[in-house]
Amino acid sequence: MTGLTIHELGAAYRRGETTPTQVVAAYLARIERLDARVGAYLTVTREAALRAAAAADARHRAGTPLGPLDGVPLAVKDVLCTRGVRTTCGSKILERFVPPYDATAVERLAAAGAVLLGKTNMDEFAMGSSTEHSAFRPTKNPWDLARVPGGSSGGSAAAVAGDLAAGAFGTDTGGSVRQPAAFCGVVGLKPTYGRVSRYGLVAFASSLDQIGPLGQDVRDAALLLGAVAGHDPRDATSVDAPVPDYAAALDGGVRGLRVGVPREYFIEGMDPEVGRAVREAVETLRGLGATVEDVSLPTTDYGIAVYYVIAPAEASSNLARYDGVKYGLRVGGAKDLIEMSSRTRAAGFGAEVKRRIMLGTYALSAGYHDAYYGRAQKVRTLVRRDFARAFERVDLLVGPTTPNVAFRLGEKEDPLAMYLNDVFTVPTSLAGLPAVSVRCGFSAAGLPIGLQLIGRAFDEPTILRAAHAYERATSWLARRPSLA
Amino acid sequence: MSATVGTGWEVVIGLEVHAQLLTRSKMFCGCPAAFGAAPNSRTCPVCQGMPGVLPVVNRRAIELAIRTALAFDCRVNEACRFARKHYYYPDMPKNFQISQYEEPLAEEGVLEIDAEGASRPIGIQRLHLEEDVGKLVHEGTLETARASLVDYNRSGVPLMETVSKPDLRSPEEAAAYLKSFRAVLVYLGVCDGNMEEGSLRCDANVSLRPRGATELGTKVEIKNLNSFRNVQHALEFEVTRQRRALEAGERVAQETRLWDADRALTRSMRSKEFAHDYRYFPEPDLVPLTIARAWVEEIRAGLPELPRRRRQRFVAQHGLPPYDAEVLTQSRALADYFEAAVREFPQPKTVSNWVMSELLRVLPADDERAIQGAPITPARLGGLLALIEDGTISGKIAKDVFEKMFRTGDDARAIVAREGLTQVADEGALAAIVDQVMARNPKAIEDYKKGKTAAAKALVGQVMKATGGKANPGIVNRLLEEKLSKT
Structure with missing residues (x-):
């Protein structure tokens, strides 16, 4: 009963094949059985989850579900405030902090009927790329428990990859959703800055932080984004622009889309397996009818x-x-x-x-x-201009999410080596643009590789559409980690 | 007396005034901004600085600040920005204060002050918005307290900081500046001006330089000046302290000093080496604020007339002596009262006399609320004056009626009718009384005939007395004159 995508779950609920309570109970059982090894969760909200599932059962029975997330079990990074549920940010300093308020995103998920399974592990205050900097314990990568899941949203990415949640939310400041998505082989989206309210997201770097979904496939990510996006009067930086139906915009393919490949995203020292997989993915997009162009982002x-x-x-x-x-x-x-x-x-x-x-x-x-x-700040403006110039010629940019696949726990002790992991994700954050990471192959050691698609501001529909077309044209999702 | 009069030193003073704005809610959240209430009862996650919460700008606070800026003829910038000012203190829940730094709301204004009988323009450098901090409550004194408590009710209350240019040249001028400043704010309705409750707070920068020098001397900042008296006394003390140091050949240290009103002296709080590095940077949780020109013009159109201009107009339009105009514009409520009464009874000087001699005998001129709630409304004062004008009552009786009106809140006409105070204007009745009085006072008539015209006045007095003050003095005068000329 675990392992279905969110849209599959929704269909199963509608057909009466299963109920939210059965599914939530199955996830809770799986967490109990396996999470000691993965370490995805810091807090599991078992009782509240079962209560929420029962309420969702009733709505589904009555034929009045709240939407595609009603009764869907989700995990949320422990940096998003949850009323009455401790919110640690992976830090000793907030170990016993229980917020008296919900983050807007959490509130919106509850309003959509989603069931919160618990709060996921993270690098302390979202500072890190491996989840080894959690004050409580490291999270392991479900594809290889000796390796890191990436970070800082490593708990959320591992939860989705390990079928410990149907979907999850993380936060991305310089790549903290996309990099763990790549390492764990799930879909991870950083929305445009201002697309999702930051109210209740415990701030790391306010001008960069965005909440983003992690899903098993592109459609799931689109459904999750749709539930939390939109203006919030409590966040002055959230933008008052209409929220498109992201799931409805997935179909249509890439024919005629102009895809730019930044030459600076293929660098000396990057894992050749990653470079190869990304170039093959570009060829797949070309084969689907996209036109491909070399572009330059000199400030990378x-x-x-x-x-x-x-x-x-x-x-x-x-x-x-x-x-x-x-x-x-x-x-x-x-x-x-x-x-x-x-x-x-x-x-x-x-x-x-x-x-x-x-x-x-x-x-x-x-x-x-x-x-x-x-x-x-001046150079940040130049980075923005780089992207603006590129987007005069192309509709989206495609490149690797990270220069390498998941590394071993303890492998990157030098902070600088760790920081360099974010070289392809940081510029997008500085420019405030949306970007999504999808699985585009495996290393010889069987570790997933991430393909990053970057769009214009508020043009999530285009990158999701291209990612969806790519996902359907390939069969990478068929492979699953064996946690048993 | 200025502490440097007759010396070779020139005093240079600039003031920073913090004013709490009269908004209903706080600067960045919806909590009530009013003074008082149980500790921490007017707080929320935002003004408690909890993790993950975000500020949202109070539009009304911006509006009140723009109104003030316009009153001081400041340039209201088309865009301004909030910035974070960092230092650690537990009354400030985030350990930074949201303020404005490089891009303030308004700059380059002027406030006219009256110094030694003449008017002088004092430059205003900038006007910006920020949030207030909370309050520490110590068990005992700060030094001996075993524990301290924090009350965040005040945390986040909108504060407007206005920084003057170093244009003030004496402690008296500094006090005059603060008085004018306060009057304008209260006039505008942007601040209640209550210095005791801390609605208006003042810091001063003061330095001395040899007379004729163009470079500024080393400045000292003085904090905790919470009354007009304190401003003047603290600055007088500080000017003397600095002058003595300079005359003894010492250097004045750049530092922050605290005014101790009990001991009447300033003492060092922190020296330049320990000055805070506030590490300002633009507040990333708030987007830069664009101030629409149309909004500014709308606010400008709604500005009340300020005390200074109103004073000038009272002289020009109502023909009042400058002294009257000055008294009547001490508060907006009083000036409004005067003009409302003039609308009822269009003889400005008469109204002015009554307001100054009668109303201000019972109510303080600067007590806005008392004037607004005066039991004698401007319309009723007008009504009273009309009764004098049409001869119903005499001026003397009117003063008694005024007092009764104030006590009872009744209309003048009602009191006059109830107490039978109407003047006797019936010529036949008065002629009979005049005849009686003349018959009883042959001596006075003799005197009058010998040319002692004052004797007639005594006879008028007798008639008034006989009528209980109710006789119409004009008619009595005429009748007496007629009868005396016939005898």
Whole structure:
């Protein structure tokens, strides 16, 4: 009963072949049996899930389901606030934090009838690309438990890949949905900045953070996006633009679409298996009727440098509130206020978070502000212009999601090596553009490879349509990890 | 007396004034912004700085700030932006304050102050919006408290910061600036101006330089100036302190000092080396604010006339002496009262006399609420004056009626009718009384005939007395004159 896509589940419910309660119970049982090995979840909301499933049962019985997500069991990254359910952000400092409010996305999922199975593991405060920086435990890649699932939304990606949830949500700041999607062989979409409300998403880097879906196939991702997208008066950066029917826009193929292949996305040192799989995928799209063009994004090289100034600068500000005064961890025994906050932050934050707070504080400091933060903002504008220029000639861009497949736990101890994993995902985040990662093959070792499709702002329909056409023309989804 | 009069030093002062705006809700969330209420009862996840919440700008706060900016003739920028200002303090739940930095709402304005009888323009450098912080409550004093509590009710209340140019040249001028500033804000209805409750707070930057010098001296910032008196006293103290230091050949240290009103001195709070690095950067949770020109013009059209212009108009339009105009424009409510009464009774000087001598004897001129709620409405004052005008009552009786109106809230005509105060204007009746009075006072008539015209006044007084003050003085005068000339 687990392992069906969301649209298949919906059909099964409609036909009365199964019920939300049966499906949710099956997922809960599977989580109980297997998650000790995968480590996808930090909190499982069993009772609430069964209650929500029963309510969905009644709606389906009455023939009045709320929509395609009614009764669908989902997992949500532990960075999205859930009323009455602890929200840790993978950090000791929020280990016991229980928000009195729901994130807008969580609220909208509940309104669509989705059933929350639990909160998924992540790199602390979404800072990392392997989920090894969770303060609680690492998550393993269901394709190979010795390997990382990617990050920071590693728990959500592993949950979908390991059939521990029918679908999931993560957040993407510099690739944190797309990179784990690629590593776990699922579909992961980062929407246009402003498409999904950030209210209740615990901020890492406010100008980059977006909530995005992870699904088993493109149609699932489209259904999940449709449920959370749209303007929210509580988020001033959410855009008041109509939300298209993403699932309805999937068909139509790629004939006539102009596909650009950025030459900077094939670099020295990347895994040749990845390069080969992506080039084959481009040929598949050409075979389906797309025209293919070489394009150039000359600022690609600067993406990581710019990102590692702007994101930590914003993080140093966003994380200043965790001081032991109001909520979360407080280390006692201090003689004064400064000592209380210092001790709390020293004990509550992990090494990677501290590193980024220091980087960001430095970048914003008097005397360095212009050289770092100011300069980074200027280059960010250049990155945006690169994409704008490319999109004058093509309708979408296609390239690898990551330069390599999932690496082993503990393999990338050098922070810089870890940061470089995001080289192809960061520029899109800086430009605020939508991008989706889909499975496009396997390495010799049997690890999935991700293909990234990047679109114009608010043009999720085009990249989803192309991804869908590609998915249907290939049979990569047939292979599944064997967690048993 | 200015602390540098007759010395070789020139005082340079600039003021930063923080005003709480009279909005219903807070700057970035929907919580009520009003003062008071049980600790933390007017808070929500946004103004408590909880994880994941986002600010949303209060449009009304922007409107009130634009209104103020226009009143000071500031340039309202077409786009402005919020920025984060960072420092750690537990009264600030996010450990940063959303403020404005490089792109403020408005710049380059002017406030006219009256200094030593003359008017002087003081430049306004910038006007911007920010959020207020919460309040710490210590068990005992800050130094000895075993624990401190935080009340976030005030956290997020809209604050408007207005920074003057360093144009003020004495502590008196600084106090005059603050007074004018407060009057304008209260006039505009953007702030209640209550300094005791902290609705209006003031910091000052002060430095000295040799007279004639163009470069500024080292400035010291003084905080905690929460009354007009404190502003003047703190600055006087500080000017003297700096002058003595300079005259002793010492350097003035750049620092922040705190005014201690109890001990009447300023003391060092932090030196330049320990100055905060606020690490400003644009608030990424808010998009840059575009201020539509049409909106600005709409706000401008709705601006009330400001005290200064109104004073000038009272002289020009109503023909009032400058002194009257000044008294009547002390508050918007009083000026409104005066003009409403003039509409009822179009003799401005008479209305002015009554407002100044009678109304202000019982109500303070700057108490907006008391004036607005005065038991004698402008229409009723007009009615009273009309009764004098048409001869129904005399001016003397009218003063008694005024008092009764104030006490009872009744209409003048009703009081006059009830108490039988109507003037006696019946010539036949008055002629008989005049005859009686003349018959009883042959001596006065003799005096009058010898040319002592004052004797006639005594006779008028007698007639008035005989009628209980109700005789129409004009008729009495005429009758007496006629009869005296015939004898």
